[in-house]
Amino acid sequence: MKEASLYEKIDGRVVCTACNRYCVLKDGQIGFCGIRKNVGGKLYLLSWGLTASMNIDPIEKKPLFHFKPGSRVLSISTTGCNWMCKYCQNYDISQRRTVEGYSLYPEDARKILKEYGADGASYTYNEPTIFAEYARDIAAEIKKVKGFNTFVSNGYLSREAVDYVSSFLDAITVDFKGNANDSFARKYINIKSYDPVFQTLKSLKEKGIHIELTDLIVPVEGIGDNIEDARQLVSWIKLNLGENVPLHFTRFHPDYLMSEVPPTPISVLEDHYRMAKDEGMKFVYLGNVPGSKLENTYCPRCGRLVVEREGFSIKRKFFDNSGHCSFCGEDLHIVT
């Protein structure tokens, strides 16, 4: 464990500023996420130096389709989370409230990255903002070998955390993890509102961090898969983040407390895809649908196939070193 940076002291209590919950903690208390604790008036990150899960993944798995395509990332997580999604795919680590894992110091991460020939690191599987200080320390080591750093996040960052992580992040995938509507949020995620997520996205855009978005389509009660709600979300995205932000609609997979809910019908996902294209988004994808042609990138100007994907691997690509279409020169907004 290590003393955290993201907190303030107020009247003998500490206020954790890592995420938008702003937990107020008395001496001995642990925050909602399960890994940040007030010890004698100071906030400690209990999971600093402990990873609960670590893998080398294709960057396409995050999903990041427009950032360093074809690269490999060292994925690192801890235990705990600031959300409680009832269908979490990683509930074993995210909802665990005992802090445990394998010892992994920042310099170890750098050595593993080199050993496996990975190109960057991704802080993922559980919400990385809750272990932002650990991620920052690892990121500093990764940068020493010219690696990049990315988050896979729910976007529920505090203003303070946005500033903090912007100093070391190159890219972020923000996953709405369901319909970005507050009644869905209260019932299935245990947050009051998505407003902080929208605020985070606007701030990250201002700071110039590469953003991709994931909208998980949860087929429950006609809420999680409501296409008019999704249309509103898409129009917000287009207005505030622009039409070039890659948008991934992903298929729900039954898990955790919602193992009875069936996977999202492919036709529902395809309806979402068409809606987003009709609204003017240029780079729309389906996720968790192996074999779908809608995992590919098509040039928004000439319509040609420019990146052919199969699962998380790239089969063919037709863009130049600055991310422009090989056929017509259109900017594909790919960071190469």
Ligand SMILES: [Zn+2]
């Ligand atoms: Zn083209």
